[in-house]
Every structure is written in C-alpha cells, then in structure tokens.
Amino acid sequence: MDRHDVLTPPAPSRPGALAAYRRLPAVAGWSYLVVSALARLPVSMVPIAVLTAVTATSGSIAAGGAAAAATAVGEALGAAGAGVLCDRHGQRRVLLLLVAAHLIALTGFVLALGGAAVPALLAAAFLAGATLPQVSPLSRVRWMRLSPADLRTAMAYEGVVDELSFVAGPASVGLIALAAGTSAPLLVAAGVTAVFATAFAAHRTHRVTGPRPAAPATAAVPAQRTRGRAPSVMRPVLGMLAMGAVFGGTQAALTASATDAGRPSDGSLVYAALAIGSTITALGMVLVPAHVSLRRRWFLSAVGLLAGALAMLAAAGTTLALVPATFLTGLFVGPVMVTVNTVTAETGGHRTGGAAMTLLTSGTVLGTALGSALAGGLADAAGTRWAFAVAAGAAAALIALAAGRLAAPAGHTGAR
Template sequence: MDRHDVLTPPPTRSGALATYRRLPAVAGWPYLAVSALARLPVSMVPIAVLTAVTSTSGSVAVGGAASAATAVGEALGAAGAGVLCDRHGQRRVLLPLVAAHLLALAAFVAVLGGSVLGGSVAALLAAAFLTGLTLPQVGPLSRVRWMRLSPADVRTAMAYEGVVDELSFVAGPAAVGLIALAADTRTPLLVAGAVTAAFATAFALHRTHRATTPGPAAPRRGVPAPRTAGRQPSVLLPVLGMVAMGAVFGGTQAALTAAATDAGRASDGSLVYAALAIGSTITALGTVLVPASVSLRKRWFLSAAGLLVGAVAMAATAGSTPPLVAATFLTGLFVGPAMVTLNTVTAEAGGTRSGGAAMALLTSGTVLGIAVGSPAAGALADGVGTRWAFAVAVAAAVVLAALSAPRTATAARER
C-alpha cells in the first residue's frame, strides 16, 4: 500500500505547519509533486480493470474476479519489490519494473479486446494478475526515502504521505470515471500506463533514490530495539483489521459498479466511489482534533460502527444514485479514522526498526481484503441482486468491530 501509513501528526496546528515546511527543504518541491503523481495509477488501475471488464463482459462477477486478480498481484508484487529494493536500491528495481508493467498493461488491453487468446476469461485473469504484480507501489517506497533522508521528520513525513495517499484515492477513481465518460472504458488503463511511464520513472531517477542505496543501517540514538512484526499479536490484530477494511473497499467498489450498471452506466461506479475517498480524506485530516482521552480501542470501535451504518445505508439507497452518493460519502467519513487508528496501533506496536515490515503487512492485508471482497460482492450482485452485494461491506464492518475488543487495545498503548 501504500495509501494507509498515517501517523498522528504533531499536536498543534501551528507546530504541524512549521514541520511540514521542512519537507520540501529536505527533498525539494519537485520530489513532492513527482511522488504524488507517481502513485495515482495505484488507485486507478484496480477500479479501471473492474470497470473495463464489467463493461466489456457484461458481468460484475467477471469484473470483480479480474479486479481481485489485480489485487493479488499487487500484494505479491509489492512485497517482492520491497525486498529487491532493500537489496539493490530503488532505482535498479523501479526502472525495469516500470517497463514490465507497461508490457503487462498492453497485454491486458489486448486480451480485453479479444485480439489475444480470443479474450478468454482465464487469459484475462492472468493478464490482470501480471498488471497488478508489476504495478510500482510508490507510496511505501517514498516512505522509506523519508526515513533515510530525515529521521527527525519521520512523523511529519508519514502524516504528509497519508494525506497524499487519501487525495490520490479521490483523484484516481474520479479520473477513471471522467476519462471513461469522455472516451471509453479501456482508455483509463492507457492513461494510467502513461502516468506510470512518466512519473514512476521520474521518481526512480530523482536524486533522493541515493538514500536507499544498500548498506548497513547505522544505529540511531533513541531507536528501540527491533521486534519481529509478524509475531506480535498487537500487529497481527490490526493486520486482520486491514483485511476487513480491504473487504469494505473491494466489496463497495463492486457493489457500486453493479448499481451503476443497473442504472445503465457502469463507468459511473468509479465516480460514486470517489465520494468514499472524499469523506475519508476529510476525517483523516481531522483526526488530530480527537481528544487524547479517547483511547485507540474506542476510536477503532466507533469507526467500525460508523462503517456498519454507512454500509447499511448504501444497501438501502442502491436503487437511486443521489442518495447512494450521500450514503457512500457517509461511509467514507468513518474510513479515515479507521485507517489512521489501525496505522497508529501498528506504528506503536511495531517499533521504529520493524515499522517498515509492519506497515508492509498492513498493505498486504488491505490488498488481500480487496481481493476477497470484490469478487464476493460481484457474485452476490449477479446472483441475488445489487443490494445484497453491499452485504460484503456490512460483514466486514462487523468483523472490524469485533477485532476492537478490549484485548486488542491492551496490546498497544492507550491514548
């Protein structure tokens, strides 16, 4: 991911603004622009695949399966690329990865059009998997650069990265919808490829890549001893929470696409989904205003409860677009606090040295949740109706609430 590594920013608004001003001084304004634009395809490709395949095949289930194949590829590719970048440096890995992604994207479009292998579903799923496998995950790599460039500003940099991720998840789905309306449902994939070619390449070549040159890590004063993230219950629980959040995302995407298809315009689903990201961005920025007396467990539970209400509201309004947009926005208002809380629990539990591994687990959890939620909702939409497709988001919200039990909160520091 990735999009959800949000740490609590400095406590005062003026102090936060002062520290944010140090970021361009460290990396330069061009870096901020390039790293922001380079991550747009991460939010564009999965929903563009869902929209294009649904529109071409006429089946939300097939579209959801293709989106799931893309997500599984992303989860595996992000982990593999991260290991390779640690060993060989980011530039040496990113440049061939960009080339591989463009080839995979071209193959996917060719299979979708029926010019390769007759457009079979198996070939389509394989091409979707390769498209996700090679998709450069700029967000996590940018976080690694900040950690190496300016350790004193890591908290501020992580907060900034989280906001940029949220904004990209507003712009990405909206761009897919607008481009599809202006052209056709395949064009957003081509635009995403062009963005990757231009900005992921620029990111790979930017001077900050030198900070990721492999070498022994120098111990820093005040850095806690490393812990094994995968063996800490306090890390595994939020990872499971991220799987549930991913199911909310994937299930909602497929269900909204089904609702838009029922209304006669499958491409409108991505525009409606953008309302979720808009609501999430607003509340992610506002989490700094939550009193410290509200514990992480309470934030976790209240966010999950809000997601449950929102998912039920989306199901109830699935037959009419304006109320559905409002219900989707309502759901998004609880996504931001949920993501911030899960990342905060993980950051506190994982420690500074093992924080990267912990955050990688969160990203994998989110992507795998999407891979489960999207086809499940698509199958429900095709089998029993669009309203039932939102049951995936409802069930995921219930699981997320259950994971906020007192035992969860005691695994991390209360606030």
C-alpha cells in the first residue's frame, strides 16, 4: 500500500496561527500529539538522573559528571545510528528494539549503582544514552511525510514541545529524587519509555515511515542530488552544534555566577527564563510571513541571540539582572531552533530524513557538552563573566553559518 493511501491530510484551512495549529491534530490525531510529547520526556530526564544518582551514591561530583558525559556521548552516537536504521527499516521496528534495549540498559545501570567500579558505571551510562529512543527528531520525520504543506507549523509545534520537555524533565527528576530517592527518577524514566515510547512506535503514523526502497545503483540523478544535498544537511548540523554550545555554555556560566553569589541552586532557576522565552517565540513562528526566507530568519534570529548573549555577559555577577538578559536570549533560541529544523526538513530529503534529523540531535548533545566544558574552564581560569563568552561565540558562529547560502535540492527555493 502506498503511504499516501494510509494517512491523507485534510484540505488546507483558512490562514492564521490558530487555524495552522488546529490542522496538526486533524492530520495526525490528538493521540499522536499527546503520545509524542510524553514519549520524549526520558531524553531530558535520563542524563540529569544519571548525574544525580552517581553523585549521590559515589559521593563524587567528578564521577557524576563523567557518567553524565558518557550518557551524552552515547546519546549522540546512538541517535545518528538510530536515524539511519529508521530510514532503512522503518521507525516502528527500530523503536521497539530500542525501547527493549534501553530498559535493559537502565536496569543494568541501576544495578551497577549498588557498588560497581566507576568504569562499569561509565559503560552502563553510555549504553543508557546510546539506546534512548529519539522521539523528537523521528516525530519531525513523520511530519515531513504526513503533510509537507504543514511542515513549518509542525516544526514550530515540535520546538515548543521540546522546550517544555526540557523544563519538565529535569524538574521531575528533582521532585522524584526528593520524594523517593536518587534511583527513583531512572525507574520512572524507564516506565515512561516502556509506555509512551512504545505507543509512539506503534501509533498509526509510523506507516508513513516504512522502509524506503533502495535507489537504483545506476541512477545518475539521485547521485547528483545526494552531492548537492550534503552541504545543506551539514550546515544545520553545525548550526545545532553551535546551539548546543549556547545551551551548555549558558548553563555552566549561570551555575558559576550563582555559585559566586553563594546560591548555586539559583543557576537552574535563572536558566528556566531561557526556556520560557524560547517557548513563547517558537509558538509564534507560524506568524512569520511566508515570504521571509529561512536564510533571513536564521540570520536575524542569530543576531538577536548574539545580542542576548552579550547582555548576559554584561549582567554577569548580578542574578537579578541575569534573569531578563537570559529571557532575552531565550526569545531568539526558539526561532533559531525552529528554523534550523525546518531547513533540514525542507532540504534533507525524505529518503534520509531520519538520519538528517537525528544528526541534529547528535550535534546538539555534543555542542552542549563542549559548551559546558569550555564555559567551566573559562570560569575557573578567567572569571565567571568570561564564561558567558562561549554563548556569544556560538551565536557568532550561527551568524556566519547563516551568511552562506542554505542550499536546497533542485527545484526547491524555500531554504534560500
């Protein structure tokens, strides 16, 4: 059966932001919106839960940080591999295998907390990250194939849900750990994965991501398209690497600033202002006129992001001043994230959509780790204020990436 016979999107409705978002449940169903939102929570829960559990059981912040880093590296590598497998074999089969593997990995990690040596803990943390079901990028792939006409609205919606999950996930870890112990968040994350990631894998929308037939080996045109598409995929991946550096650098710099003020826990609270600002503008991206090109959106959003990063640098040392500066930065995070994902969706191609989208996740995860390490090193070596220079430098890199042509496949002009 052809995928277009499985899920046929309704005819476009009248223009407007509310009407645009109303089309999403009409295309995929309300159950899909709920399941895909909850299924991505473990991605934001597991790394911080690993950090919390290892730090508490070992008494070493260094060990906890190393375990969190191992989780991040595992996630970055696992995400890219999962995307390739989903393109080849379809999402349902791969996701169900990942769910089973992740539950085994988390069980092994919890058991290792009972007294395993640090190398064993690091290996278990790596496997827990590598097997995390990457619902967020794979959900974007489904939208690419469900209804291309609604792609920009879907990317805006996905950006909002991602931001909310990265607020709710760490917060839930803290509350669960406080109420039931430091291992409990890992068990809750396992339960969420078992229920909602499985439901996401089995949801009827998976049928639009079935195995794609291999391209004819002798076809010259697909080869040309592949060569032309590579730069357009790599540019967003580098963009998400820079965005990850913004996240990691800002988190580390805010934590250092709050620690200097004698209130280390304030760092995460101030960082929430970034997520709030990002959610607001990501939601409003559907209001941007269609004639405003993706290249212009990327460039202007990156310029705003640089302004916000410089505002944080100027406000360093004063928590009260950092809140509005961080919120200002967040206002431009949402547009950059939505735009980069949209560029990938519109230029990455349907055959390799899973690989392209999960590569963005890998870039973000690695960028976050790199940004955090750089900002932490700068805070120790040159003072807290200079830790914010990492976010500013990453924003400048985003401007440089936007300055080049966002290449698109032949016949497509939306990404220029």
